[in-house]
Structure formats: structure tokens, C-alpha cells
Amino acid sequence: MQCSIGDSVGGNVQDRGYFVCIEGLDKCGKTTQACLLVETLNRLGYRASYTTEPSQGEFGRYIRMHLLRRQRRLPAIVEALFFAADRFDHAEREIKPMLQEKMIVVSDRYVYSSLAYQGAAGLDLQWIIEINKFSPLPDLAIYIDVSLETLARRIQNDRSVMEQLEIQRKVQSLYMQLVRQGKLIPVNGNRPVEEVSKTILNLVLSRLRC
Numbered sequence: 682m683q684c685s686i687g688d689s690v691g692g693n694v695q696d697r698g699y700f701v702c703i704e705g706l707d708k709c710g711k712t713t714q715a716c717l718l719v720e721t722l723n724r725l726g727y728r729a730s731y732t733t734e735p736s737q738g739e740f741g742r743y744i745r746m747h748l749l750r751r752q753r754r755l756p757a758i759v760e761a762l763f764f765a766a767d768r769f770d771h772a773e774r775e776i777k778p779m780l781q782e783k784m785i786v787v788s789d790r791y792v793y794s795s796l797a798y799q800g801a802a803g804l805d806l807q808w809i810i811e812i813n814k815f816s817p818l819p820d821l822a823i824y825i826d827v828s829l830e831t832l833a834r835r836i837q838n839d840r841s842v843m844e845q846l847e848i849q850r851k852v853q854s855l856y857m858q859l860v861r862q863g864k865l866i867p868v869n870g871n872r873p874v875e876e877v878s879k880t881i882l883n884l885v886l887s888r889l890r891c
Contacts, residue, residue: 698780702791705825706849708835709870715789717878722785732775733789740767757802764795765812772816792816793859801851821888824856825870
């Protein structure tokens with residue numbers, strides 16, 4: 682898969698900001714790590730801001746209210762189109778303006794989630810890439826890698842653990858494909874929160890100081 686989702690925002694952080702996304706399976710700890718990263722960067726004197734997908738915009742709110750709360754999933758094509766629409770709005774309304782203000786933007790999920798989750802539902806990855814071509818590529822994309830055993834201990838919902846884990850297994854396979862292609866940098870998420878946070882911070886700082 683040749684992943685040319687969009688134009689890289691490129692350049693030096695002092696010139697145009699820096700865009701980081703953190704990806705991973707459900708319950709992998711990515712929200713915690715994204716928030717810790719923003720908090721630490723701000724404490725170190727950088728201007729960093731947290732954002733998430735689904736976004737807080739009109740499309741994102743609709744997804745949260747009507748798609749994610751459904752007992753049964755919509756067709757994968759419909760899901761992918763909704764997420765692509767929200768991503769366009771997210772990029773135009775939040776990500777690009779903050780980068781223009783020379784901020785560090787940390788997104789909790791981004792386009793790789795669509796490739797992994799809707800791809801796991803059977804959609805052609807090249808088609809998902811095509812409908813997300815407008816999405817600016819992040820400067821750094823991190824995948825928090827956790828074992829399915831770790832997820833089994835964390836999952837607490839009405840569906841059976843095995844049903845949920847079977848979905849996550851397929852998603853994990855696609856995320857690892859992106860890792861092998863060099864699109865995502867893996868971080869071991871089976872460790873204590875503080876150790877994972879330190880690894881992610883060091884990854885970001887090593888690039889900001891280049």
C-alpha cells in the first residue's frame with residue numbers, strides 16, 4: 682500500500698508548528714498519553730494543544746451521538762465517509778489554524794484509525810486513502826502497541842470480551858502493517874503509564890530539537 686494520504690505539513694517547528702498523532706487499539710491508553718504529552722510539553726515551555734477524533738465539531742458530535750452509540754455498526758463505507766468528513770472539518774477548523782500559530786498539535790486518533798478500523802471491516806485501503814487525500818500528514822505518528830491480553834483485562838462493556846477482542850485482533854494486524862511500512866512508530870504500551878509517557882516525550886523532543 683502506497684500511503685499518500687495528503688501533503689506533509691513539513692518544516693521547522695519554529696516556522697510552522699508540529700503535528701503529532703497518537704494511535705492505538707481501544708483501551709490502549711492513547712488518550713492518557715496524548716494528554717500527558719501536551720501537559721509536559723507546555724510545562725517545558727512549548728505551546729501544545731490536545732485535540733481528538735471524532736472531533737468536537739458538528740460532524741464529530743454527530744458521530745459520537747449517533748454512530749458510536751449504536752448497538753449495531755453501520756456499513757463500513759458509511760462509517761468511513763462520516764469519519765472522512767469529520768477529518769476534513771477537524772483539519773480545517775482546528776489543526777491547520779493551530780499549526781499556523783506555530784503550536785504543537787497532538788491528535789488523539791487520526792487518519793490511521795480509519796485505515797485500521799474500517800480496513801478491518803473489509804474496506805479497500807486504497808479507497809480509504811483516496812477519500813482522505815485532503816488530510817495533512819502528521820510530522821510524527823505514534824502507535825501504542827499493547828497485547829490482546831492487556832486489552833482483555835481492560836475491556837469492560839456489554840459485549841463479550843471475545844467478540845471485542847476478535848475485532849481488535851483484525852485492527853491490530855492493520856496497525857502493524859502500517860508500522861512495518863514506516864507510517865507509524867511503535868511504542869510498547871504494556872509498561873507502566875510513566876514509562877510509556879517518557880518514551881513518547883523523548884520521541885517528540887528528539888524531533889523538535891533537530
